[in-house]
Amino acid sequence: MKELKRIIFLILFWAVVWLIMALGHEDKLKFLEQNLEILVIQIVIIVWVTYTLAPRILSKKNNYLFIGLGFASILVCAFLAYQFSFAFPSPDLPPNLPTELSHKRPPMPRARLTPLGRILNRSFLVNFLILCLTFFLTTVIEVFLFAKVKEEALILSKTENLETELKLLKSQINPHFLFNALNNIYALSAIDSKRTQESISYLSNMLRYVLYDCEKPLVSLQKEVAYIEDYIKLFVLKSSKNYPIETQFNISDSTITIAPMLLIPFVENAFKHSNIEAVDNTYIKIKIDVKDDEVSFEVENTIAENGIAKDEVGGIGLENVKKRLSILYPEQHDLKISEEKNVFKVSLILKIKTS
Missing domain, CATH: 3.30.565.10 (Histidine kinase-like ATPase, C-terminal domain)
Structure with a gap:
C-alpha cells in the first residue's frame, strides 16, 4: 500500500468516525462544522507520520526521537485546536438550571481557572486524546507495513542464499564424479x-x-x-x-x-x-x-x-x-x-x- 493510499484510507476512517459521532446530536451539521478543524489537524498528523516520522526516523530505529517528536507535534496541534475553540464548547459558561429548581438551590460558585487550567480544560484534553489516538493508529499501520516489507526482504534473502548454496553444492559434486570417472578410464586404458x-x-x-x-x-x-x-x-x-x-x-x-x-x-x-x-x-x-x-x-x-x-x-x-x-x-x-x-x-x- 503506497503512502497516498494509506493517507486516504485513514482520512476516510476518521471522517466516518466523526459522522457516527454526529448521529448523537440533534444539529448534526453544526456539530460537523464545529469539528471540521480538528479533522484537518488529524490529517496533518497522518501526513506528518506517514511521510516524515515513519520513513526517516522510525524505520531507522530511532524510537525515542520518534516518540518525542510525535508527542511534541500532538501537543502543538492540540494547543492550536484549543486556541480556535474547536470541537467542544467552553466549560466556563454557567449551567442553565431549570426555572422550577432555581428557587430551591442557589447556583454553586465556579472556581476560577488559572492560565494553565484554562488550557487543560475539557476541550483541550479531548482534542489531545483524539490526536493521540490518530497518531497511534497511523504509527501502528506504518510499523505493520514496515515489518511486512522487512519480512518479505528476509524471505527473498533466504531464498537467494539457498539457491547460492545449492549451486555451490552442485559445483562440489560434479568435479568429484568426473575425477573418479577419469581415474577409472585411465586404469582401463592400460x-x-x-x-x-x-x-x-x-x-x-x-x-x-x-x-x-x-x-x-x-x-x-x-x-x-x-x-x-x-x-x-x-x-x-x-x-x-x-x-x-x-x-x-x-x-x-x-x-x-x-x-x-x-x-x-x-x-x-x-x-x-x-x-x-x-x-x-x-x-x-x-x-x-x-x-x-x-x-x-x-x-x-x-x-x-x-x-x-x-x-x-x-x-x-x-x-x-x-x-x-x-x-x-x-x-x-x-x-x-x-x-x-x-x-x-x-x-x-x-x-x-x-x-
Missing part, C-alpha cells in the same frame, strides 16, 4: 582399448547429464537411474572380474522427478568403501522403488575389514547430499544410515509430487 572406448561412451552420457540436465531444479528419475547405471558400467569395465553388484530399479511412472545428483553420492560411497574389487566376501545392493508419491532408495554394501583410505575430494559426498536434502526436501524425506556387522546401509524415502 588393459583394453575396446573397453576404453565403451567407457568414454558411458562417460559422455554422464557428462551430458551433468552439464545439461543438472542445470534444472528437477530431473526425471529415469535419467538419474540411467546415470547410476552408466556409473556402474564404467566401473565394471575396469576389469573382467564378475563383481557382486545387484541392482533392482522399479520405476513404472516416467513422470517422477527428483533433484539431480541426489542419489549417486550414496552409490559412489558404496563403491568406495565396500572393497568390491576383492570380489570375495563383499557385495553391493542398490534398489529403487516408486509407490504412489514416494521414492524408496536403498543402498547396502559390505565394509572392508581393514578400511579404505579416503581421498580428500571424496570426503564431501554424504555431507553434501545431507545438506541438499535439508534444503530441497524439508520435512519431506526420511534418511536412515546404519552400520552393523561390517554392513553399511542407506535408506532414503522421498515425498514427491507426480505431474
